[in-house]
Amino acid sequence: MKAFLALVAAAWTYTEGKRFWFCLYLLMSFAANAILLIEPFAIGKLLNAVQQTTANGAELSYMMFYFGMMILIPIGFWSLHGPARVIENNLAFYARTRFMDRQFHIVTSLPIQWHRDHHSGQTINKMRKSCSALFEFMSNSYNFVEIIMKLCGSVIALYLLLPTASMIALAVSIVAITIVFAFDRVLVKSYEALNEKDHHVASALHDYITNIFTVITLRLEQLTQSELWKRMSHYAPKFRTNNVINEWKWFLTTIIISIMTVSVLAWYATTTLDTGGVILAGTFFMLYEYLQKVGGAFYTFAWKYSTTVQQYADLKTSESILSAERAEYYRHPILPKNWKNLSIRNLNFAYENNEHQTEHLSDISIE
Numbered sequence: 463m464k465a466f467l468a469l470v471a472a473a474w475t476y477t478e479g480k481r482f483w484f485c486l487y488l489l490m491s492f493a494a495n496a497i498l499l500i501e502p503f504a505i506g507k508l509l510n511a512v513q514q515t516t517a518n519g520a521e522l523s524y525m526m527f528y529f530g531m532m533i534l535i536p537i538g539f540w541s542l543h544g545p546a547r548v549i550e551n552n553l554a555f556y557a558r559t560r561f562m563d564r565q566f567h568i569v570t571s572l573p574i575q576w577h578r579d580h581h582s583g584q585t586i587n588k589m590r591k592s593c594s595a596l597f598e599f600m601s602n603s604y605n606f607v608e609i610i611m612k613l614c615g616s617v618i619a620l621y622l623l624l625p626t627a628s629m630i631a632l633a634v635s636i637v638a639i640t641i642v643f644a645f646d647r648v649l650v651k652s653y654e655a656l657n658e659k660d661h662h663v664a665s666a667l668h669d670y671i672t673n674i675f676t677v678i679t680l681r682l683e684q685l686t687q688s689e690l691w692k693r694m695s696h697y698a699p700k701f702r703t704n705n706v707i708n709e710w711k712w713f714l715t716t717i718i719i720s721i722m723t724v725s726v727l728a729w730y731a732t733t734t735l736d737t738g739g740v741i742l743a744g745t746f747f748m749l750y751e752y753l754q755k756v757g758g759a760f761y762t763f764a765w766k767y768s769t770t771v772q773q774y775a776d777l778k779t780s781e782s783i784l785s786a787e788r789a790e791y792y793r794h795p796i797l798p799k800n801w802k803n804l805s806i807r808n809l810n811f812a813y814e815n816n817e818h819q820t821e822h823l824s825d826i827s828i829e
Contacts, residue, residue, distance in 0.1 A: 463643070465650065465774030466606075466767070469599045472777060476557035476564075476596065483549050490546035491604045495611035497538040499619065502751035504531040510744030547604060554600035562593045565783050572786055583668025584661040585783065591657070592780035595773040605766050612759035616752040620726075623748055627726040631756050634722040638715055638760045645711040646771045652704050653775035659697040661779070666693055708768060715764050719757035726753055805829050 477484045508528040569585060577585075613635065621628035670677055670686045677686055730749055734741050809826040 465646075465771045468774055469596070469770060469777060472561070472596055473557055473600050473603070476560045477553055478560075480553060480556060484553055487546040487549040487553070488603075488607065490542045490549075491607040492611060494539050494542035494546060495608055496615065497535060497542070499611065499615040499755075500531070501535050502748050502755070503619065504528045504535065506744035506748035506751070508532075508744065509747055510742050513743050543604075550604060551601050554597050557600055558593050558597040561596055562589065565589050565592070565780060568783055568786065576786060580782065581665040581668070583665035586668065587661050587664035588779040588783060591660075591776040592778075595776035599770065599773050602766075605762060609759045609763050609766065612755045612762075616755040616759070619752045620749070620756075623745065623752070624726070624730055626729055627749060627753070630722060630726050630729075631753065634718055635756065635760070638718050639763070641714055641718070642711065642760075642764050642767055645707060646767055649704060649707060649768065650771045650775060652700060652707075653772050654778070656697055656700060656704070657775055657779055659693075659700075663690070663693045666690055711764060711768075715760055719760060723750070723753045723757060803829070 474481070474484070505528075508525060511525045511528070566589070569589075617628050617631050617635070620631055666686075666689060670690065677683060726749060727746070730746065731741055806826065806828040809823060809828075811823040811826075
């Protein structure tokens with residue numbers, strides 16, 4: 463949850479000036495997903511009507527009403543979802559631009575010593591990773607709205623159809639969320655370690671490419687390639703371990719969701735037959751579809767939260783830059799009221815001109 467909240471806070475910070483649109487596209491996404499939740503209900507009612515039809519005019523009219531709903535639902539969904547996605551991606555682009563601009567502003571304001579202590583290749587990689595993480599999170603944030611609406615809306619629908627089903631779904635939801643958080647607590651540390659290794663690779667790559675003439679002239683191609691390969695392959699075991707942990711998470715989530723679906727459908731079938739009732743195809747379909755939506759919400763949640771944890775780790779790479787921001791840089795210097803003279807004494811300075819010749823200023827004094 464910490465990863466998600468940190469990325470939301472960053473999104474809110476860097477959409478300053480456009481926060482009305484930020485709130486608007488979220489509301490539109492919630493409304494679009496609410497409309498989509500009606501679809502299983504409409505199809506289920508239609509199936510029940512087909513199963514119970516006696517071919518009279520009233521029932522045919524009833525069926526036509528739900529046929530009409532099946533056409534209106536996707537129209538209503540896309541009339542809100544489409545514009546919301548356009549706003550969402552435009553805001554993601556705007557936030558990324560502002561974030562990169564701020565980091566560049568900080569980097570160019572820092573003293574030379576800071577740059578000597580921080581490799582340029584690593585700084586570039588951190589800026590690129592953190593900005594990409596914010597952009598990717600914001601440009602796909604509709605997935606989180608979809609998860610919330612699928613989960614909450616489906617549990618409510620299940621309660622209205624079969625209260626026991628909603629209780630089972632809620633219990634499974636708590637277990638599944640606990641599993642995802644437990645696994646990702648382990649993974650987030652691994653992602654941070656992998657990022658450090660990635661910065662190490664980026665620094666070498668930056669050095670070799672920016673000094674490519676030296677590499678070629680001194681015949682260092684094999685040596686540099688060997689060093690780069692060594693750095694890249696060094697963290698392969700940790701990468702493999704991460705993948706194994708991630709697949710275990712998917713396996714457990716899948717099993718739990720399957721148990722939930724079978725349990726609810728079996729409960730409905732058993733209780734209906736025990737009371738001498740008829741299993742309605744439409745009601746069975748509605749239960750199955752809403753259970754699938756709950757399951758789908760968890761698949762999406764497990765996938766998105768893992769991605770979000772990695773994006774959070776990438777976003778954190780910019781901390782060394784953001785924390786180095788010099789507050790005094792933004793203060794306007796105030797000269798003493800009674801100042802009269804400005805002097806420069808014993809100035810020594812060397813620089814390279816456009817012809818790559820070194821120019822020197824030695825012991826300069828100006829009164």
